[in-house]
Amino acid sequence: MTSINEWIDRKIKDQDINFFKFDEFINFEKVGEGAFGVVNCADWRSGKIKIALKVLTTNAANTQFNDKSRGGDMESSSMLCNML
Numbered sequence: 001m002t003s004i005n006e007w008i009d010r011k012i013k014d015q016d017i018n019f020f021k022f023d024e025f026i027n028f029e030k031v032g033e034g035a036f037g038v039v040n041c042a043d044w045r046s047g048k049i050k051i052a053l054k055v056l057t058t059n060a061a062n063t064q065f066n067d068k069s070r071g072g073d074m075e076s077s078s079m080l081c082n083m084l
Contacts (some may be wrong), residue, residue, distance in 0.1 A: 018042075023052060 002010075011017040025042040032039040037056040043052050 025051075028053075 008017065012019045022043050026045060027043045029041045030038060031041050031052070037054050040053045040055065042051060042053050043049075
């Protein structure tokens, strides 16, 4: 069984997920929230543009969905940041 951290590391290495340090973003403003996470608008310091950041959260319903949709290869995670 792959842990969520191993899965995330593999996705970053395979360039399926763009990884940015959280301190590269300023002026966060929450613009939405749903079952899978929170969307924030923020300014990207190095890119000098406004972007959307989604913070994915895992709750009991999402964990059950992830286990079924990915063959049980993921464990619970508190959050994941990814640039949209």
